[in-house]
Amino acid sequence: MLVKLVLWLGGFGTHRLRRLGRSGIFLVESLACLVTPPVKWGRIVKRVQFIGWQSTGLICLTGAFTGMVLALQGYSTLKRVGSEALLGPLVALSLIRELGPVLAALLVTGRAGSALTAEISIMRNNEQIDAMELMGLNPLRYLVLPTMVAGVISMTILTWIFDVVGIFGGYLIGVKLLGLPTGTYFGEISRYLEMDDITGGIYKSLSFGLIMTWICCYKGYFTGLGAEGASKATTQAVVTTSVFILIWDFFITSVIF
């Protein structure tokens, strides 16, 4: 019984370790294509259009409501301690340091990441990736690297948009609805917001962009067979990316802030 358990645990551990190694090699080999030309800029632009541009509406909508709810909750809390004037910094710092990068990453994972996994899975199952290899073309260069670069670029821009729209949403609630002076809202933001907060948010969004595209492409590239394989890969991609983003967020926050 004990021997069986040890064997099972050993097999499970080896299997997990092997998959971890394979995903690491996948990332390194994909990024290596960035330093060995040609880099497919046209494909990167197309991917930015898909991951970034097509997510803008969603990001604006959710960013605005996140800022608004932060202002509503923040105002009532700050009022208890007589610090309503600090509503601007509360909204801005929460968004720029934490909520903007994390929520934008989770939303883009749901919208674009799942689609990327499904697309690559179907390409794998329809032997389109094999066809590319047989043409002597590296699928990592043509398919994966452009997605990774586009993911990093798009995620950073989308996070900025989320932050700006969120701060504006907070302004609508704090100033227009609850009667805080405009000068107080923005003045306190400029007083308390530091460059490190902004760069910290940028580092987060850059890393989240890479994590999202890495995991989603990897799950699609090594998908199971048929429709079941593709659907499983898509679910796993979204869940793994979301969990990994939240874990990574903790570590990166503890290092950069």
Place this chain on the structure above:
Amino acid sequence: MIRIENLEKKLAGSEVLRNVSLQVEKGEFVALIGGSGSGKSVLLKHIAGLMQPDAGHIWLDGVDLCSARKKTLEKIRRRYGFVFQGGALFDSMTIYENLAFPLEEKTRLSEVEIKEKIAKTLEQVELAGVESKYPAQLSGGMVKRTALARAIIMDPEIIFFDEPTTGLDPIIADSMLKLFDAFRKRLNLTGIIVSHRIPQIFSIVQKVAMLHKGMIITAPCENGSINTENEIIRQFVEGTIEGPVQYE
């Protein structure tokens, strides 16, 4: 030209290829037959360098594909053309873009030359005028023809067909086989064709290789008929349940 020696492969614990050996001479066309799930596509993918065996060797003009470096393998693949079962056309691209893709990436042809070459190739496969269509807008037969056009557009020396007539009606399937044969003769191609079109397939090949229980049995082909006394091949070709092999 192609020499396979003692190839072995296990997939999900079951032995798919067991001590497989096969030789394909230059200019020879071989039909790879066998029951469903016998490992024909797996063997083809090994020869194409898309899969690595657990043991054994595949030699192409003296180069061992199983131990070749990535660059060497890439060079060798440029000598290949591959027609996949479902076509494997890039469905986000038009037919023109599908055919132009390898030419743009792997040759130094100008845009005009690429356009001319594509038009000529499509005409050869009787598909002139479909350049702006997407694969989803084509019929099954047209997809297979486009796949053939893409396979030959880089002027390969060796061509592989993975069940190229599956899903086609008998008349279109036969016309496809005739088209493959015409191309083989015109371009002097060496190749392997996986097919269930028995006995029609025998008229375009010189040798039949049957995969049975992970092993290969070969027989020569002459004037459209198979020349063998092997009972396993005979039973399979004649499609009878009674014989040395008990099919379930």
